[in-house]
Amino acid sequence: MSAASAATWAAAQPASAAFPPPDPHTTLLVVAPHPDDEILCCAGAIQQVLAAGGRVSIVWLTSGDGSYLGALVIEKSPLRDARHMRAYGMRRMAEARAAADTLGVARSGQLFLGYPDGGLLSLLRDPAAPPLRSKFTDATSVPYPEALYPGHPYTGASLRADFDAVLAQVHPTLVLAPTPLDSHPDHRAAGLLARAAAAHRELTLRYWIVHGGEGWPSPRGLSPGIPLTVAPRARGLDPQPLQLSPAEEDRKLAALNAYATQLKVLTPFLTSFIRTTELFSVRAEP
């Protein structure tokens, strides 16, 4: 698609009621519980903000280091030891960088916090508890040198403080976070964290869902050219579509392809987010 025809195409699309039209002053922060969520929810939104001259950052709360199955497939080792799981986390972070590079997100906007996969909700529920020990990596503090704050303890207070520090650093005008209605506990926690942190800041917060209910997204697998349907769990939230151009849809798939570890175990689920629309809600709850 040429620039001119892309502009004509964009002008013909209805604006999403839930997604403020981006401009050069837009500073977007995408809150991703795990590497790959930012592509599934928001690769189109990211491209549109960058195309409008805005800035984009992504914060990954965990490094996705909590999947024995994923690690088994990739590392080709049945060992469930901490060293393998940390190596798996590092690999997913490298994939996240490659995916973000594909969309044109600057390296300075690629932010990893390195909290424990599967542990976010426990951390938020009891912020004063002693540091949590990841059953996967055996870590009780951020073990990744390339994270923003290596060595910060796995406590709820530290997670909140680090997330606040990211908001202070990025100064987003627009935050895209998971809805607390998502069925994955890390996603629920990410939504609660974003909502609490945004409450006392001047920014627009919009919600998306990835684990939206049994069988969703339907149909499963790669079916480009059709819109994403509303997830059963998000029906009460009245999510509004953001329209992607064919070129944006193609690039979303190219970015997703950076996630070799995830595509080996989850391809039909992941590729079913390659659609002509992304859905965002104004409300976190019905």
Ligand SMILES: [Zn+2]
């Ligand atoms: Zn996730």
